[in-house]
Amino acid sequence: MKIGFSVKFNKAKYPSKKKLIGKYCFLEPVNPKKHAKDLYKNFSLDKKGIDWTYMPTGPYKTFSSFKKYLTTDKLSGNPFFYSIYSKRLKTYCGLASYLRIKPEIGTIEVGWITYAKNLQRTVEATEAMYLMMKNVFENLGYRRYEWKCDSLNKKSNKAALRLGFKFEGIFRQATIYKKRNRDTSWYAIIDKDWKKIKKGYLKYLSSKNLDKNLNQKRSLKLN
Numbered sequence: 001m002k003i004g005f006s007v008k009f010n011k012a013k014y015p016s017k018k019k020l021i022g023k024y025c026f027l028e029p030v031n032p033k034k035h036a037k038d039l040y041k042n043f044s045l046d047k048k049g050i051d052w053t054y055m056p057t058g059p060y061k062t063f064s065s066f067k068k069y070l071t072t073d074k075l076s077g078n079p080f081f082y083s084i085y086s087k088r089l090k091t092y093c094g095l096a097s098y099l100r101i102k103p104e105i106g107t108i109e110v111g112w113i114t115y116a117k118n119l120q121r122t123v124e125a126t127e128a129m130y131l132m133m134k135n136v137f138e139n140l141g142y143r144r145y146e147w148k149c150d151s152l153n154k155k156s157n158k159a160a161l162r163l164g165f166k167f168e169g170i171f172r173q174a175t176i177y178k179k180r181n182r183d184t185s186w187y188a189i190i191d192k193d194w195k196k197i198k199k200g201y202l203k204y205l206s207s208k209n210l211d212k213n214l215n216q217k218r219s220l221k222l223n
Helices: 032-043 063-072 123-140 154-162 191-205
Strands: 025-029 080-086 091-102 107-115 144-150 166-177 180-190
Touching: 025 123, 032 063, 032 080, 032 091, 080 123, 091 123, 107 123, 123 144, 123 191, 144 154, 154 180, 180 191
Parallel strands: 107 144
Antiparallel strands: 025 080, 080 091, 091 107, 144 180, 166 180
């Protein structure tokens, strides 16, 4: 009878309130009083609310409703939300979180990723994901980092693969949101993948790979 390999694992850590600081952006725990105005202004660049299509909630048509969204359950610790600050744009223009945090077995997920139009497809957008990933494996000590999304969300599925996550399958009829079905695509990176993936990120984020406007010369290559 086959069984899984033996694991000597010490409990991982919960995310802390410490900033995650990179060359082009930094992430800090959500503070509605500090971040809400910037975030709402930048998210409002999406006039049709398309970026909220596959989110469980939103879009938010008023500042008060958006601020309430930030305040309700985004500071509880699980999920653990960050605001993303672009040094180039000098503004908070994105959100991302850790969730389904299970320190005892070393699994954690990234999700609730919401990028304003001015953050999308930028080096800051990629670096933010790198900083969260690095924190998971190098500082918090997790074994597994997950990404899940609606199987119909082409952008999210494509992003997961680009960022180094491996596709693991589809959970059919996994949930219901906005009164519609969701089949969920599962992706993950495990600790033994990290060393190779990190090298790819560092090459991409190098100043040698970016022009003066922070446009990439070579695309991100992790596999």
